[in-house]
Amino acid sequence: MRTDRIENLRKRMDEAQIDCVVLFSNSDIRYFCDVDIEGALVITRDECRLFVSSLYFQKAEEELEENTVLSKSLDDIIEYLKTNKLKSVGFDFAKTTVKQLRAFDMFDIVDFSNQTLLLRAIKEREEINKIKRAAFAARNAMLKVYPTIKAGITEKELADELVYQLRKNGAEKEAFDTIVASGPNAAYPHHRPTDRRIQEGEFVVIDFGAHIDGYNSDTTYTFLIGKKTDELKELFNAVFYAQLFATEMIAPGRTTAKQIDERVRKELAKYNLDKYFIHSTGHGVGLDVHEFPFINPTNDMIIQPNMIFTIEPGIYIPNKLGIRLEHMVLTHENDTEVLAFAPFIEAM
Amino acid sequence: MRTDRIENLRKRMDEAQIDCVVLFSNSDIRYFCDVDIEGALVITRDECRLFVSSLYFQKAEEELEENTVLSKSLDDIIEYLKTNKLKSVGFDFAKTTVKQLRAFDMFDIVDFSNQTLLLRAIKEREEINKIKRAAFAARNAMLKVYPTIKAGITEKELADELVYQLRKNGAEKEAFDTIVASGPNAAYPHHRPTDRRIQEGEFVVIDFGAHIDGYNSDTTYTFLIGKKTDELKELFNAVFYAQLFATEMIAPGRTTAKQIDERVRKELAKYNLDKYFIHSTGHGVGLDVHEFPFINPTNDMIIQPNMIFTIEPGIYIPNKLGIRLEHMVLTHENDTEVLAFAPFIEAM
Numbered sequence: 001m002r003t004d005r006i007e008n009l010r011k012r013m014d015e016a017q018i019d020c021v022v023l024f025s026n027s028d029i030r031y032f033c034d035v036d037i038e039g040a041l042v043i044t045r046d047e048c049r050l051f052v053s054s055l056y057f058q059k060a061e062e063e064l065e066e067n068t069v070l071s072k073s074l075d076d077i078i079e080y081l082k083t084n085k086l087k088s089v090g091f092d093f094a095k096t097t098v099k100q101l102r103a104f105d106m107f108d109i110v111d112f113s114n115q116t117l118l119l120r121a122i123k124e125r126e127e128i129n130k131i132k133r134a135a136f137a138a139r140n141a142m143l144k145v146y147p148t149i150k151a152g153i154t155e156k157e158l159a160d161e162l163v164y165q166l167r168k169n170g171a172e173k174e175a176f177d178t179i180v181a182s183g184p185n186a187a188y189p190h191h192r193p194t195d196r197r198i199q200e201g202e203f204v205v206i207d208f209g210a211h212i213d214g215y216n217s218d219t220t221y222t223f224l225i226g227k228k229t230d231e232l233k234e235l236f237n238a239v240f241y242a243q244l245f246a247t248e249m250i251a252p253g254r255t256t257a258k259q260i261d262e263r264v265r266k267e268l269a270k271y272n273l274d275k276y277f278i279h280s281t282g283h284g285v286g287l288d289v290h291e292f293p294f295i296n297p298t299n300d301m302i303i304q305p306n307m308i309f310t311i312e313p314g315i316y317i318p319n320k321l322g323i324r325l326e327h328m329v330l331t332h333e334n335d336t337e338v339l340a341f342a343p344f345i346e347a348m
Numbered sequence: 349m350r351t352d353r354i355e356n357l358r359k360r361m362d363e364a365q366i367d368c369v370v371l372f373s374n375s376d377i378r379y380f381c382d383v384d385i386e387g388a389l390v391i392t393r394d395e396c397r398l399f400v401s402s403l404y405f406q407k408a409e410e411e412l413e414e415n416t417v418l419s420k421s422l423d424d425i426i427e428y429l430k431t432n433k434l435k436s437v438g439f440d441f442a443k444t445t446v447k448q449l450r451a452f453d454m455f456d457i458v459d460f461s462n463q464t465l466l467l468r469a470i471k472e473r474e475e476i477n478k479i480k481r482a483a484f485a486a487r488n489a490m491l492k493v494y495p496t497i498k499a500g501i502t503e504k505e506l507a508d509e510l511v512y513q514l515r516k517n518g519a520e521k522e523a524f525d526t527i528v529a530s531g532p533n534a535a536y537p538h539h540r541p542t543d544r545r546i547q548e549g550e551f552v553v554i555d556f557g558a559h560i561d562g563y564n565s566d567t568t569y570t571f572l573i574g575k576k577t578d579e580l581k582e583l584f585n586a587v588f589y590a591q592l593f594a595t596e597m598i599a600p601g602r603t604t605a606k607q608i609d610e611r612v613r614k615e616l617a618k619y620n621l622d623k624y625f626i627h628s629t630g631h632g633v634g635l636d637v638h639e640f641p642f643i644n645p646t647n648d649m650i651i652q653p654n655m656i657f658t659i660e661p662g663i664y665i666p667n668k669l670g671i672r673l674e675h676m677v678l679t680h681e682n683d684t685e686v687l688a689f690a691p692f693i694e695a696m
Binding site for chain 1: 384386402403404405406407439441442443444445446447449450461504507508511512515516520521522525535536537538540541626627664666
């Protein structure tokens with residue numbers, strides 16, 4: 001159990017004036033208990049108690065640290081709260097189903113949304129190292145697959161090899177479903193790999209990540225296959241510079257998330273390409289692939305040191321092409337670092 | 349859009365006396381619209397309308413059938429309901445977050461839980477064929493990996509090869525995280541593959557599935573590596589017979605889910621092994637890996653023709669070993685069929 005993390009949450013519980021929180025998210029359970037177990041975690045002022053089903057009981061008993069108490073049945077939560085006279089109970093409404101919440105109708109239910117995400121947005125050294133390991137596993141997998149990215153190979157074949165190499169290079173699994181999108185298919189940001197063969201003169205967008213020890217990576221490369229025309233190079237460079245300038249302008253402690261998003265849009269607008277940028281600029285990466293901070297046009301959050309998030313401008317021209325470049329940025333006290341940077345396969 | 353499926357849902361809407369339902373589950377959207385798109389689906393008495401973000405708009409526009417209306421923003425739902433004077437709105441409480449529901453506070457919120465799961469529990473011919481394809485892809489992948497299941501290989505190496513073969517044999521991806529658990533690790537039902545090397549005289553539990561075209565498979569094999577002692581054979585056979593007899597006793601239209609579960613426990617009890625069976629007997633498989641019908645000690649649901657579910661007895665002896673055998677059963681009018689049966693690697 002991470003005592004300091006739990007103490008930080010208790011400060012937020014004090015501010016919200018609640019007796020306890022009930023967390024159902026696997027990522028939250030991992031964050032506070034350091035175990036990969038499904039269940040419900042109850043954190044009170046003086047106890048941290050994990051409720052699991054029989055399926056996970058043995059594992060929990062062996063892996064949980066001493067200062068976490070274990071309960072054998074998920075049904076026992078209500079009784080536990082009553083016995084301990086815990087009245088006001090906080091929940092993350094975005095991570096709790098209506099069904100889960102209804103079981104707590106007899107208590108004072110308090111909206112405690114985003115509180116764990118806010119804590120998790122600032123990464124500890126140990127977390128940074130895990131995310132770096134994931135980023136390097138992904139980079140190394142891409143290096144293995146790189147020579148095969150040629151006209152003739154199908155999207156699915158490429159994705160299959162990449163997933164294999166991810167695992168061979170240390171990933172437990174994909175962080176999310178690998179995207180390989182070629183030619184007109186790349187105009188769909190969330191395209192699923194098909195049997196379409198990659199052709200000369202096309203862009204291929206590859207978006208993938210590694211999952212290691214609970215943590216994730218998330219990067220996207222776009223390759224231009226065969227002859228590089230000036231027109232295609234200009235499109236690529238617009239995205240490349242949008243990513244570069246948005247990354248360079250970050251001053252931890254001062255820059256807001258929406259300023260980064262704005263910088264991307266401003267750069268793409270120079271080429272009249274901003275209308276083809278149909279998603280937000282980025283998102284935090286950690287125990288979840290998408291977490292705080294979200295880099296979008298409305299988020300006022302100030303970027304702090306020790307955050308890790310993606311910067312991923314893209315353009316999507318229907319029936320024609322797509323380009324997306326995504327890297328993960330780690331913020332330091334005064335500057336930023338791109339994780340597992342791979343210039344030789346990104347430059348044009 | 350699947351008009352007949354939507355009409356079936358509308359009958360249930362009539363019974364519940366609601367004006368519309370709002371569905372957030374990807375599997376439900378796929379079931380009713382035949383697209384692989386994230387969003388929110390609103391089904392009223394005379395319209396079926398999918399609300400998507402800009403990320404999915406182009407894809408939705410191209411793939412949605414004519415009788416589904418598309419709206420470009422998720423924020424438009426409330427306005428749409430108001431404009432159309434839709435007052436009572438049904439939700440599946442197990443698939444809706446508290447945050448999602450709170451946006452609908454001004455409407456009459458009705459508990460419409462499990463209604464799509466009940467429809468989806470009865471598979472159509474087309475769905476059965478997709479699940480069979482997934483089952484055969486998984487079986488074929490296992491056949492490729494089978495010769496390598498020997499002392500010396502690690503759990504992770506086996507899992508990596510199996511996932512690779514799943515994809516090479518037609519799967520888009522794993523249906524869920526592949527489990528390879530050897531020796532004492534097999535005592536954890538949800539073990540994650542480690543670098544532990546498989547040893548002679550051990551059981552290895554391999555639980556995996558293929559995901560194809562939205563549908564899943566889910567099977568578990570247990571192999572005994574090296575010398576088969578009488579003691580280990582007896583343990584294996586107890587599980588094997590529990591699975592066999594529970595499969596054979598099913599009379600579609602008459603047997604309840606809990607009777608199947610009971611049959612498994614009764615068989616294991618003969619060997620005094622029922623105390624080591626720490627989960628339920630099975631679950632439906634389809635667009636979700638776990639769906640209706642759930643085969644557990646409390647479910648009174650009568651098994652109907654054209655259901656597909658797992659039968660997966662297991663025993664888990666802490667610090668010692670684990671055995672689980674899982675196959676998928678398709679029910680016909682009067683009998684049952686085991687999907688992609690592979691006796692040569694299951695028999696002992």
